[in-house]
Amino acid sequence: MRFADALQALHELGARRFVEVGPDAVLTGLVGQVFEAGVAAVAVLRRDQGDARALMSAVGRLYVAGVSVDWSAVLPGGRRVELPTYAFERERYWLDAPAGVGDVAAVGLGATGHPLLGAVVELAGSDRMVFSGRVSLASQGWLADHAVYGTVVVPGAALVELVLRAGDEVGCGRLEELTLQAPLVVPQVGAVRLQVSVGEADAEGRRAVGIHSRPHDPAGAGTGEWTAHADGVLAATDAVLGTYEGPWPPTRAMPVDVSDVYDVLADEGLVYGAVFRGMQAAWRRGDEVFAEVALPEEAADAADAFGLHPALLDAALHAIGLLPRADDEGTRLPFAWSGVSLHAVGARALRVRVAPDGRGGVTVDLFDEAGVPVAQVESLSLREMSREQLAVAASATASESLFGVEWVPAQATSDVVGGTWAVLGDSSLGDGGRVFADVDALVASADELPGVVVLECGPVEGG
Structure with missing residues (x-):
């Protein structure tokens, strides 16, 4: 037989691809024993496959190995098509390990168990409290799905979640008001340190609250001034939102096509990734908009760690964009929240009602799929945000600026003025x-x- 010698002779003549024509892949496996690398061996027929399938598989493997194939002859009814211009979707199988904060009790702090606020400390001699955390795309990768003009910004819904969590710790479950002062930008590299400070209770039990950040220094030293992002007032919970008992969708509400809602938002500079694309359906009745939103599967498991997952609350606010508005209005972001109450935690899907509040803002009511109240926003005002304003905030947050001051030695010249x-x-x-x-x-x-x-x-x- 001298099969190995025959292969060696063919290899010396330049053959690098071998095709076995026979009833099974008897000899194909032996090729790999003669040549360790640089050679492809393909069997045209296989005992455990139909002839057509085995032949097409063999042609495909030969094409991948560099053999020229006349596809018009192999597939006479086929035609060439362009590859899609969007990025290919990939499914990850690695487990996402949640970011931990270590044993904060060892350094005299209390643990909160919140994904964004890892520790809390009560200030001596008062009932003031400070909650702290660290935000980065490495630890909270889902934030990368919320970009404004190409810059990753922590959504206003997340700031509301932070304040509600702090208020729950001190017995103040109602956010009376929260005014957003500056966007909280997340750098592509590095992290930002967060602080949520809660003041002492006044005579009525109300407490001032504020959110600040500054670039994170792994060594623990300060890296710049603290930036104020929001301030407001917390109070004890009073009003309870009633259960939604009507039909769903509501009577006389007309369906709204939401298939292109995120394309429209992207044109306005608001680019949402998969985690924030929660809008499922919507209906309009006069000045009211009703919607169904849900967390995607990859984010649903994290819902229990939040009071109300920021991506779910943010998706609920996308219904505001379906309300009538002026043609010249630009990109609008949440600015001032009033009367925010959380009635249930861990929601994965919501029914939403949005309507004008009569003061230039909107009211937002959130229910679960059974009509049980989840949260309420009595009034939410939005304000336009320009690309230039966001660029200023981004430059203030960047941990490592591309710009710096460099002194260049002046070179002496012969153009010296003489005389007196x-x-x-x-x-x-x-x-x-x-x-x-x-x-x-x-x-x-x-x-x-x-x-x-x-x-x-x-x-x-x-x-």
Whole structure:
């Protein structure tokens, strides 16, 4: 037989691809024993496959190995098509390990169990409390699915979640008001440190609350000024939202096509990834909009760790975009929240009702699929955000700026002014030159104007 010798002879003649034509792949496996690499061996027929399937599989494997194939002859009814221009979807099988905060009790802090706020400390001599955490795309990758003008921004719904969690710790379950001052930008590399501070209770039990951040320094040292992102007031829970008992969808509500809602938002600069694309269906009845939103499968398991998952609340707010608005309105983001109450935790899907509040904002009511109240926003105001405003916030948050100050040594030149020189206002510099109180004195007394005039500029108030 001398099969190995025959293969070696063919290899010396330049053969690198071998096709076995026979009833089974008897010899194909032996090729791999003769040549360890650089050679492809394909069997045309296989005992355990039909002839057509085995033949087409063999042709495909040969094509992948670099053999030229006349596809018009193999598939006479086929035609070439362009590859899709969007990125291919991939499914990950690695388990996502939740970001841990270690044993915060070992350093005198209390653990919160919240994904964004890892620790809490009660300030001595008062009932003030400070909650702290760290936010980064490495630890909270789902935030990358919320981008405004190409910049990853923590949604306002997440800031509301932070404040409600802090309020629950001190017995204040109602967010009376929260005004957003500056967007919280998440850098592509690095992290930001978060602080939610809760003040002392006043006579009515209300507490001031604020959210600040600054770039995170792994060494623990300060890396810049704290940026204020929001301030507001917490209070004890009072009103309870009633159960939704009507039919769903509501009577006389007309369906709204939501198939392109995220394409429209992207055109306005609001680009949402899979986690924030929760809008399922919507209906409109007069000035009211009703919607169904849900967390995608990859985010649903994390719902129990939040009071109300920020991506789910943010998706509920997308229904606001279905309300009538002026044609010249730009990109609008949540600005001021009033009367926010959370009645149930861990929701994975919501029924939403959005309507004007009569004061230029909207009211948002959230129920579960059984009509049980989940949360309520009595009033939410939105404000336009320009690309330039966001760029300023992003530059203030960046942990490592691409810009810096560099001193370049000045090179001496031969263009030195010669002749006489004079000094204005300071006799200590007058060695070798004439001194004059001001320009008028110089002009009035000089027979010939000097070639150089020196003016010393001392420090001024303010730097």
